[in-house]
Amino acid sequence: MKKLATMFLSGALALSIVLAGCSGGKTQTEAEPEAPVEESETTETTEGNQMILGGWTVQTEVTKTLTDEQAELFAKGMEGLVGVSYEPVTELATQVVAGQNHAFLCKGETVTAEPVTNWYVVVIYEDLDGNAKVSNIAQIDITNLQVTDQEANAEVVGGWQIADVSNAALLPEEAGVAFNKAAGAWTGVSLSPIATLGTQVVSGTNYLVLCSGTTVTAEPKTSLYVATVYADLKGNASFSSVEQFYLPGYVTGV
Numbered sequence: 001m002k003k004l005a006t007m008f009l010s011g012a013l014a015l016s017i018v019l020a021g022c023s024g025g026k027t028q029t030e031a032e033p034e035a036p037v038e039e040s041e042t043t044e045t046t047e048g049n050q051m052i053l054g055g056w057t058v059q060t061e062v063t064k065t066l067t068d069e070q071a072e073l074f075a076k077g078m079e080g081l082v083g084v085s086y087e088p089v090t091e092l093a094t095q096v097v098a099g100q101n102h103a104f105l106c107k108g109e110t111v112t113a114e115p116v117t118n119w120y121v122v123v124i125y126e127d128l129d130g131n132a133k134v135s136n137i138a139q140i141d142i143t144n145l146q147v148t149d150q151e152a153n154a155e156v157v158g159g160w161q162i163a164d165v166s167n168a169a170l171l172p173e174e175a176g177v178a179f180n181k182a183a184g185a186w187t188g189v190s191l192s193p194i195a196t197l198g199t200q201v202v203s204g205t206n207y208l209v210l211c212s213g214t215t216v217t218a219e220p221k222t223s224l225y226v227a228t229v230y231a232d233l234k235g236n237a238s239f240s241s242v243e244q245f246y247l248p249g250y251v252t253g254v
Helices: 068-078 173-184
Strands: 044-047 050-053 056-058 084-097 099-110 117-126 132-140 160-162 189-202 204-215 222-231 237-245
Touching: 068 084, 068 099, 068 117, 068 132, 084 117, 084 189, 173 189, 173 204, 173 222, 173 237, 189 222, 204 237
Parallel strands: none
Antiparallel strands: 044 050, 050 056, 056 189, 084 099, 084 160, 099 117, 117 132, 189 204, 204 222, 222 237
């Protein structure tokens, strides 16, 4: 995936955004399809409340899948924050410290005259007394995702344990159909969709999907992945890339 410029959103609250880039790498050895992700110049425009980045349009449909306990923790941690309205989608991972850190995938919309929507990873720190506060917020730039080509000790990445996100599946119908077709021919890693981060119209459509993936090996390992699904005009679909999502790049403040 082509690295493009990182964008920053400004609101009434200054937020630390971590975008330490890592080189991308494929997790499979299968041949790539004939119609890869279309290259485009760096652009940042808005259409309604959606941010359009280099031809990618941020997916804005969100269905909440948090448990009551997760929703309560998130709301407690976000009290008093202004500038961007955050809507949590699912808890991606947890980290045991002196208490516990919780990393949430969120849709964020600026509280401005012309709202702009994007995706974020919000980290809530919960102390041993049950108090909660935000410790880090990082924007997910879908044109410059932080990925890694190194095999991770996937269940514990930098002390983070990947959460069970099998029930998230935030995919519009067309994206879900394309994802299932592509996944049917994919081997090595069993992928479960979490959310469609963006779409891109080419000669067909590209769907950028954040996934939970488990290796099909004697000792299965679970990690987060980002898959680009290409659906052509004839209804065929395949993965043009599948890379490990580099979670540590989104959960540590500067």
